[in-house]
Amino acid sequence: MNLNSNFQLLKESYLFAEVGARVRRYSEENPDKKVIRMDIGDVTLPIPAAIGDALDGAVKDMLSSSTFHGYGPEQGYAFLREKIVEADYAARGVQLGADEVFVSDGAKCDVGNLTDIFGKDVIVGVPNPVYPVYVDSNIMCGRTVENGGIRYIECDRENEYKPVVPGEKLDVIYLCSPNNPTGTVLDKEELKEWVDYAKEHKSLIIFDSAYEAFVQDPTLPKSIYEIEGAKEVAIEVRSFSKTAGFTGLRCGYTVVPKELKGTMADGSEVELRKLWLRRQTTKFNGASYLSQRGAEAVYSPKGSAEVKANIDYYIRNSSILHDGVTALGLKAIGGKNSPYVWIQAPNGLTSWEMFDLLLQRCQLSCTPGSGFGSNGEGCIRLTGFNSFENTKLAVERLADLRL
Ligand code: MLT
Secondary structure, three states: OOOOHHHHHOOOOOHHHHHHHHHHHHHHHOOOOOOEEOOOOOOOOOOOHHHHHHHHHHHHHHOOOOOOOOOOOOOOOHHHHHHHHHHHHHHHOOOOOHHHEEEEOOHHHHHHHHHHHOOOOOOEEEEOOOOHHHHHHHHOOOOOOOOOOEEEEOEEHHHOOEEOOOOOOOOEEEEEOOOOOOOOOOOHHHHHHHHHHHHHHOOEEEEEOOOHHHOOOOOOOOOHHHOOOHHHOEEEEEEOHHHHOOOOOOOEEEEOOOOOEEEOOOOOEEEHHHHHHHHHHHHOOOOOHHHHHHHHHOOOHHHHHHHHHHHHHHHHHHHHHHHHHHHOOOOEEEOOOOOEEEEEOOOOOOHHHHHHHHHHHHOEEOEEHHHHOHHHOOEEEEEOOOOHHHHHHHHHHHHHHOO
């Protein structure tokens, strides 16, 4: 049987799998040394009590024949979609219908699965550095940098790697703000430039706002739909993972507005929402009733206060990391409106050399910047997701290293 040989074009292993394997190997060889994990962006605080109560309630529902839930709606339960529309969008002046929201088991899956609705010949544009899922999921479809299916969008290091609107036409553009991995945030003017570009070129923007909850500056946008006209050009992907501690529970959502249309090979104009609905009803049976009840509790008064306290905790950590490494003379960005801090390695070290140095000398694990693309070479990413105590310890160990 023939296999999808595009997989041969991928790197041997996924970035975070490779980092995890190296950290495990180090820990096995050095059982007395405790590594502070600041590589993958995985949350560490337990889920808020309000969400736990909602999960308990959902389990009870499942135990009684009168409240039991079997297959749910593929698009997600209305009780959750209505809360999303109200609290995440209407509250910020964005009007959406609940039928434009598709609840899923996480942003990563949606971002990868969206390639199902692209035409075969589209050219996708990705910033550099970039979250590897955007690139790898397109490589799996046969698009590569070498065959022109993937183009890197110029990112200016001096301007915190913010992607620069290109002169050429790209069909699909991936934007992530607050950015993974650099932690920078596009402001309204910068986002408007992209919306205008997409309108002019009839392009689609996939806007990944998985980290919107970390935005502290009230002038910065959390959703691309805060920009006028964006509903005609953008799909937005969001997640409860980092916002509310759902990395293990799994729940996220994707917004596909009705205004968003594309063209079929026969020239007919079709709503992307209809294609995505068709795709989801065919290949997906919905996120679990339990996780959707848990996600609903994120919007309750108690739940939202508890979620905010967790976000504040992580942001304090990332801010400590940013300020701590900056005080040591290292160049760092991010960490203020994002859990990620992006640091330039000193003395010309490569990303993996810096990774090895931090692991062996500080027992601190990071993500090598080169894993996010060639522009990330010479940088590393740390996260604010560990504990406050470990974050302070990490800065102390870095100081002792005298880089
Ligand atoms: C990251 O560390 O970049 C993220 O945790 C990866 C993800 O959300 O899939």
